[in-house]
Amino acid sequence: MTGMRIISLFSGMALTGILSIPALAADCDSLTGEWTNAINGSPTLIITEVEDISGHLRGQFTSPSGTAGEAFALTGWVVESEPDRADDVVPALTFSVRFTPYGSVSAWSGTCRILDGVPTIETIWHLTRSHGDYDWDHQLTGTDVFVPVVSD
Amino acid sequence: MTGMRIISLFSGMALTGILSIPALAADCDSLTGEWTNAINGSPTLIITEVEDISGHLRGQFTSPSGTAGEAFALTGWVVESEPDRADDVVPALTFSVRFTPYGSVSAWSGTCRILDGVPTIETIWHLTRSHGDYDWDHQLTGTDVFVPVVSD
C-alpha cells in the first residue's frame, strides 16, 4: 500500500514536471520523519536522525495533552534482526524524553509493523514523575500508537 | 550544586595535605559513577555524564546474564522537582540501550532514593526484541535495583 502510494506520487511528478524531491513519508525501514497518533493526530513524534551503525535515534516529541505543546528532545535506539531469525521479525525501538517543566521523564518501547497497509509504531510507555503523594505513585504507564504524517 | 561540593572537598583535601584522589561514590544527587545490582553485583550501570541543563545521561551498561558481558552505550534523562512540590520528591530517571547482537533494545524507568542509608535506583524495564514467535511476544518486562559500587 505504502509502496503503491509512493509510485503514484512519482508518476504524478513526472507528468507535471516537478523537479524537487518531495519528503518521503516515514516508514518502518526508515523511521526518519514525522509520526503522529493514529486516532486524533497527537502527540507528535519527529525522528530527525537514525545513526547507521549504532541505531541511535534523535528527534523531538510534542504532546498537547498535559503540556503547553512545547517540543522535547528525544533520544533512543532502533534495532533489527535478520528476517529469518524468527517467525515474526520487525524493527524494535525505544525512545525517551525529559518533560522538564513537569518534573517527569518518559520512555516508550515497542515495534514498527505494517498494519492495514500503514507503517505503525505500537508502544507501551513508562512516565516517571520526580514528585508523588507516596513513594509508590511515581510511575504511570500507558500506550501510544504512531503512524506517518502524510503531508499534502 | 554538585560542582560546588566537589570544590569544597578538594579545598579540604588541599588543606590537610591529602594527595590521592578518592573515587567519589555515586548518589541520588550526583548519579555519575558506577552502580550495580543490590543482590548479586550484576548487571552494572556506569553513568559517565549528566548534562547540567538538559539532564541528559550517558554511560554504559553490562549484564553477564544473557549476554557475553560486553558493554553497551546508554542514553537517557534525569529530572528533579522542587522539594516542596509534593510529599515525596526524588530524582526520576530513564535510560536505554541497544543490545545489538541480541536484536533487542531495553529501557529502564524509575527513581533514586535513600533506602536503609544507601542511595538506591529502583527501576522497571521494558526489553523489546525485534524477533518473536508471534506478533505479541516481543516485549519482556522486569525490575532492576542498583546501588553504588563502593571501591576499596
Added chain:
Amino acid sequence: MTGMRIISLFSGMALTGILSIPALAADCDSLTGEWTNAINGSPTLIITEVEDISGHLRGQFTSPSGTAGEAFALTGWVVESEPDRADDVVPALTFSVRFTPYGSVSAWSGTCRILDGVPTIETIWHLTRSHGDYDWDHQLTGTDVFVPVVSD
C-alpha cells in the same frame, strides 16, 4: 440498574409482540457479553457475570494465537467512580486467567470508554511464565483492545 433496563426492554417487547430475544451487545456500563479484538477478531473475551456489589467479574478467555484455541476461566474486578470526581471518569477493570497447559498466567488492566462511538476496552497485560531461560525473562507485556461482538 442493568437489571432494570433489561426488564423495561422485555416489557416493551411484550407490548409490541416481538418473540425472538435479541442478544444485547456489551457496553462500558454493562460489561456482560462477548468482546473481541478490534483489529482481527481474536482473542475473545466473554464476561458472563458482574457481581453488583463487589464488582467481581467472571468469564472466559480464548486466544487462537499461541494456544490450541481452548477457553480459560477468568476472574477479576470492575470499578467506577462518581462522574464528578475528575475530568475523565470511565470504568476501570482487571481480569486474569491461568493458561494451564502453557505454564503461564496473564493479567489485563485497563479502562472502558467510547471511541468513535464504539465501547472499547483498552488494556495492558502482563503474562508471567513459570518457565524461563533466566531468572529475568519470565514476564511478557503487551496490549489488547476489545470491542463488543455484534451478533447478526
Added chain:
Amino acid sequence: MTGMRIISLFSGMALTGILSIPALAADCDSLTGEWTNAINGSPTLIITEVEDISGHLRGQFTSPSGTAGEAFALTGWVVESEPDRADDVVPALTFSVRFTPYGSVSAWSGTCRILDGVPTIETIWHLTRSHGDYDWDHQLTGTDVFVPVVSD
C-alpha cells in the same frame, strides 16, 4: 533453609510436649498463609485458599499507604511447570483486588523463588483508576516484594 526451620520447630514441640499444630509459614510450594513487604512490613498479602486443580487463589490484601488500612478481597491464579521444562522453573502467579472506596483496581504479576533462603514473591503491579485528569493518566505501575510473615 525453610525445611531446616520446620524440623527444629517440630523437635522443640516434641521436647516441650506441645500438642497443637502451629501454622506453618507460607512458602513457594504452598502459597497459603500471610506474606508481607520485605522492607517495612506492609502491605500484607493473605492467601487463604489455593484450589488444587485450577490453581485459583483467594485471599485478602491490606495496604496502610494510601488507604484506611481496610482489607480487600483478592482473586487470582498460580501455575507451575515441570522442573525439567526450562533452565529456570518457579511458580508464576497473579492476583487482583478492587479498592472500592478509592475507585481503582490493581493486579500484581510475578514469580515466587527462594532468595537468600527466604521464599520471595516478586511482583510488578498495574493499578488502574476509574478517575483521571486526562484519558492517559489512569494507570500507575510499580513493584511489590513479599516474604512470609513468621509468627512468634
